[in-house]
Amino acid sequence: MQCDMCGKSEEYTLLANVESVKMNLCKPCSRFGKVISQSSKKQTFKPKVTSTPETIFLVVNDFGKKIRQARDSLNLTQEELAKKLNEKESLIQKIESEHKEPSIGTGRKLEKFLRIKLIQEHEEIATTNKTESSSQGMTIGDMIKLK
Numbered sequence: 001m002q003c004d005m006c007g008k009s010e011e012y013t014l015l016a017n018v019e020s021v022k023m024n025l026c027k028p029c030s031r032f033g034k035v036i037s038q039s040s041k042k043q044t045f046k047p048k049v050t051s052t053p054e055t056i057f058l059v060v061n062d063f064g065k066k067i068r069q070a071r072d073s074l075n076l077t078q079e080e081l082a083k084k085l086n087e088k089e090s091l092i093q094k095i096e097s098e099h100k101e102p103s104i105g106t107g108r109k110l111e112k113f114l115r116i117k118l119i120q121e122h123e124e125i126a127t128t129n130k131t132e133s134s135s136q137g138m139t140i141g142d143m144i145k146l147k
Contacts, residue, residue, distance in 0.1 A: 006140075014035050015035070053124070057104050059104075064096045
């Protein structure tokens with residue numbers, strides 16, 4: 001078995017209570033806690049997999065075309081639109097030519113003023129492993145990664 005504190009492989013380990021945590025320790029490491037019993041069975045830890053939905057905001061693909069059409073329908077120039085939104089004209093030019101994607105904040109301003117849909121919500125489910133289990137068991141270093 002492997003010591004949970006130092007990782008050294010031992011023929012047997014001692015089950016000890018170290019600061020309210022039960023650990024399998026080798027004889028030298030057992031001095032750091034109160035020995036409860038001799039352990040001969042290897043404990044295995046299963047990784048905890050969690051999946052949490054995450055909402056992200058994305059700009060639609062043809063944002064430049066939509067902005068240009070909406071601006072033209074209001075009979076505004078790029079300069080006039082920039083002044084009304086309190087943005088630089090060069091930024092409006094780059095966004096309309098799709099050389100630059102608008103930030104979420106700028107996209108929201110454009111949506112509100114031009115009455116178009118530029119920002120869409122996308123929900124993504126991310127799965128993460130809380131612990132990485134190895135074939136040799138869990139060490140104190142693995143436990144630190146959990147927190």
